[in-house]
Amino acid sequence: MTPPRPAAPDGIDDAAVIARSRHDPEQFAALFARHAPAIKRYVIRRLGQDPAEDIVAETFTLAFQRRDSYDPAYGDARPWLYGITTNLMRRHRRQEIGMYRALSRTGVDPVVEPFTNEVHRRLAADGERRRLAAALAGLSRPHRDALLLVTWGELSYEQAALALGVPSGTVRSRVSRARAKLRRVLGGIDQAGENEGKIG
Amino acid sequence: MNELELVGRLRDEVPQRPDVRAEEQRLLAVIRGGAPSGRLAAVRPARSVRHLGWGLALAGAGLAAGTVAVLQAGGTGEPGNRPAVAGPQAARPRGAAVVLEKAALIAASTQVPAIRPDQWVYQKETQHFPDGDLPTFEHWSRVDGKQDAIREEGRELKVGKAEQGPMNPAKTQRDIDALPTDPDDLLAHFRGEAGADAWKAVCGLECPPGTEADAKAFGKIGWYLKYAPIIPPEKTAAMYRALAKIPRVAIEENTMDGDGRRGIGVVLDLGTSEKTYYILDSGDYHYLGMKAVSGDGTIAMSVLNSGVVDKPGQVP
Numbered sequence: 001m002t003p004p005r006p007a008a009p010d011g012i013d014d015a016a017v018i019a020r021s022r023h024d025p026e027q028f029a030a031l032f033a034r035h036a037p038a039i040k041r042y043v044i045r046r047l048g049q050d051p052a053e054d055i056v057a058e059t060f061t062l063a064f065q066r067r068d069s070y071d072p073a074y075g076d077a078r079p080w081l082y083g084i085t086t087n088l089m090r091r092h093r094r095q096e097i098g099m100y101r102a103l104s105r106t107g108v109d110p111v112v113e114p115f116t117n118e119v120h121r122r123l124a125a126d127g128e129r130r131r132l133a134a135a136l137a138g139l140s141r142p143h144r145d146a147l148l149l150v151t152w153g154e155l156s157y158e159q160a161a162l163a164l165g166v167p168s169g170t171v172r173s174r175v176s177r178a179r180a181k182l183r184r185v186l187g188g189i190d191q192a193g194e195n196e197g198k199i200g
Numbered sequence: 201m202n203e204l205e206l207v208g209r210l211r212d213e214v215p216q217r218p219d220v221r222a223e224e225q226r227l228l229a230v231i232r233g234g235a236p237s238g239r240l241a242a243v244r245p246a247r248s249v250r251h252l253g254w255g256l257a258l259a260g261a262g263l264a265a266g267t268v269a270v271l272q273a274g275g276t277g278e279p280g281n282r283p284a285v286a287g288p289q290a291a292r293p294r295g296a297a298v299v300l301e302k303a304a305l306i307a308a309s310t311q312v313p314a315i316r317p318d319q320w321v322y323q324k325e326t327q328h329f330p331d332g333d334l335p336t337f338e339h340w341s342r343v344d345g346k347q348d349a350i351r352e353e354g355r356e357l358k359v360g361k362a363e364q365g366p367m368n369p370a371k372t373q374r375d376i377d378a379l380p381t382d383p384d385d386l387l388a389h390f391r392g393e394a395g396a397d398a399w400k401a402v403c404g405l406e407c408p409p410g411t412e413a414d415a416k417a418f419g420k421i422g423w424y425l426k427y428a429p430i431i432p433p434e435k436t437a438a439m440y441r442a443l444a445k446i447p448r449v450a451i452e453e454n455t456m457d458g459d460g461r462r463g464i465g466v467v468l469d470l471g472t473s474e475k476t477y478y479i480l481d482s483g484d485y486h487y488l489g490m491k492a493v494s495g496d497g498t499i500a501m502s503v504l505n506s507g508v509v510d511k512p513g514q515v516p
Binding site: 033040 | 203226227
């Protein structure tokens with residue numbers, strides 16, 4: 001579904017890039033090149049195009065300023081970066097919910113509108129997506145964060161737990177409860193329990 | 201399909217690799233100590249850039265921008281026989297069809313040099329914004345798309361791995377090779393291409409309803425004229441002819457670019473407050489630069505020099 005992430009040049013992991021950036025700050029740009037597009041896509045999917053630039057720029061600026069505190073035991077910086085992004089997105093909670101509601105109400109998704117052509121727009125108005133959007137709007141913030149980090153963010157439960165600063169069991173239970181709520185709202189598109197536990 | 205798969209498909213239309221050059225510029229400003237840590241927004245021309253939908257201004261920032269020189273229409277072609285203005289152009293401003301047909305005829309008869317994969321395409325570009333200029337920069341991009349190099353005004357040459365995203369020259373060259381040579385097919389291709397390239401439209405994501413396809417086609421033609429390593433003569437010609445077929449494209453003779461050079465302005469007016477120009481050399485019609493003029497001022501980026509060299513740091 002997503003293109004492969006660019007391989008770390010010369011087999012250098014994120015921790016090593018961050019370590020190098022301590023004495024050569026411009027090295028940090030390599031971390032940006034590796035992760036910024038995926039993080040931006042994640043932010044756009046949740047909040048739309050408009051606040052994404054600020055959030056992505058601030059995520060990497062904060063990360064840069066905090067790079068000395070990065071734990072080099074973690075080779076993959078994505079949980080750390082998505083954690084910062086998640087915090088920055090909290091200010092925009094109302095906008096996020098508002099856009100799910102708009103999609104649910106009108107069948108037109110303000111988030112994808114800029115990226116789609118007329119034909120797609122007309123197709124977009126199916127009931128399933130509208131119910132799904134209503135369900136996402138109805139999730140609590142912790143449940144939505146956990147669910148979207150493991151789906152749109154493509155983090156494992158363990159990585160999402162690191163990002164959110166909670167135990168991985170907590171992420172597991174939040175995702176599971178979020179899924180149960182989505183199933184209820186979607187109403188019968190899923191045979192009860194059939195897929196439970198298959199993913200993750 | 202279970203609910204997780206449904207979530208996974210929701211908003212999957214958002215591009216896989218959105219343009220992040222504005223963010224990169226902001227990060228680099230902080231890394232280089234040019235910005236206070238708190239308010240970032242003040243340090244960069246992001247509004248203009250995002251509005252434009254061009255990454256061009258940000259290429260100067262360095263590492264991720266794989267800009268490439270334009271080699272098309274490099275010679276001093278002879279206009280020769282009078283161009284025949286073909287097709288249903290009657291309702292169009294006469295200038296665009298005539299002028300761009302002439303550009304196409306010259307381009308079609310211009311030899312394009314053969315280049316090797318280990319050579320580098322070079323470009324020197326200026327960046328002017330209403331609230332101040334960004335540094336002029338020189339960029340070298342290895343033809344095989346593996347490395348690129350940048351030198352900002354007054355700074356050291358930096359050579360690095362090339363970005364593998366949409367700006368990678370090897371990818372751009374593959375795009376070019378796959379383009380149709382018939383102007384109508386080419387225009388249809390640019391107008392209809394999928395949404396991931398929306399940022400190439402001159403109005404980015406803010407085009408007036410109904411103008412998106414035109415804005416995209418105009419934006420992409422300019423993008424390739426500027427960034428493609430090699431465009432075969434017949435495809436350069438097709439690009440000029442396709443430009444002439446876009447509604448609301450007109451010619452403004454004697455247009456000044458951002459660096460005081462006068463040329464032929466190919467202007468797209470979408471009825472918004474902003475007009476976008478490509479400025480072509482009045483002799484051989486090669487691409488000089490672009491500018492976007494609105495009530496907020498003028499954004500302009502000019503290509504001052506370009507060509508092929510054997511090493512980064514060399515200048516044609």
